[in-house]
Amino acid sequence: MAKTNKKQEYTTEKVLDSLNETAYKAENFFEKYSKIIIGVLGALTIIAIGYFIYLKTVLEPKSEKAFIEMAQADEYFKQDSVLLALKGSPGSFQGYEQIVDNYGGTKGGNIARYKAGVAYYRLGDYASAVASLEKFSTDDEILNAQKNGMIGNALVESGKLNEALPYYVKAAEGTNVEVIETMYYTKAGKLAIQLGQDADALKYFQVLANKYPNAGNGEVDKFVERLNYATGGNGK
Template sequence: MATYKKKGHKPTSKEEQQKHVEEESTTAEVFNTLDEGAGKTEAWVAKNQKYIFIIIGAAALIILGYLAYNEFVQEPKEADAANEMYQAQEYFDAALDASGAESDSLYNMSLTGGEGKYGFLDIIDNYGSTDAANQAHYYAGMAYLNTSKYQEAIDHLDDFNSDDEILAPLAKGGMGDAFMQLDQPEEALSYYEEAASMRNNSFTTPKFLLKAAITAINLGEGEKAEKFLTRIEDEFPNSEQATQVPGYLGQAQAMK
């Protein structure tokens, strides 16, 4: 049974006296060790404090510099780029509603600018680190795609980076379209597959599944085409592409 020891209790037996001495000795060793460790740390800090202050100061300067850059350089640059790109987007949107030579002219103006405003290519050259410049790569790629400049389209769409639900797969699919026009169906198929798998929505997914299926059929890959078409049929039965599935599915199955 445990017993309560009063404060100030003095050891009476020799065993208790020995135990008490050992406990005091152990405690003293612990404190001595801690004192030695603290002393070494203090000595190291004292010896290296110049370098420590330099490191702390450098880190502070980096943080302050980053904050200042964002506030006084990057943010105004983003605003200027967005303002400059407005006219180019107007030309691009108008080109979508036009046709023939008028459409080509508007796409070219969206690329090179007009009315004293930059085009998408100018935005890329002058505001390369901004979100607007990244968006300009997408629009430039699509403008080139619609004016039959396929290698330029591929280059700009490949430089476009986005997590957007729609634009990201459209860019990959646009690269597939460009490769098809360059008579490189194998490359086109890989980009259509990637575009279809990047997101799962009722707009881009069935769109590029169908393009992948048609390309696979043209390459004689009926089994792969059937897989794409079946997915449209099962997952997107109300899509526009679903109405075209039966005809292409028959072609794909006939290849077996």
């Protein structure tokens, strides 16, 4: 019993010695490199403060200017003067293109990029529409779905059907809004049929049939029935 106690005491002492040694090394390390550590922490603090100041004094006011400039372009867009909304009027107001160029790194500039993409699409410049919409980013799931759906539309109009299909699927999968899901899964399904991809088409229509039984006023069920037959009854 005495031997066991001595062994335990010895083990405890070893652990304590090890901890003390580790603490000693850490203390020495901090003393040795304290100036560097403090300098790095100070630099990080300065960067954080600098970014906050930049955000409040530069980016946010710049973004506000972008939205103010955009108001006039939006009015022309509503009046179907799409080209004028996109290009602006020199000396009068900036169009979406100029706002993207001048305020591209702000929220306002980002929204202008989306609107420019829509304008390009309306004007039949599908390559520019895709390029502009691809650069637009948002955390809003509905807006993101619309972005992907419009890219899909532009690619279809350009004859790039295989490239368009994944965008329709992304648009449908990106939201739980029934109208949007139904629209883009239906587009994906019809396009997949056109591309000879019946199994994929069945999958898209089956998702709708399972999730929204009345989707498409019965059209979805007809596609499911037809595609089940075409694929040998592989639907679930």
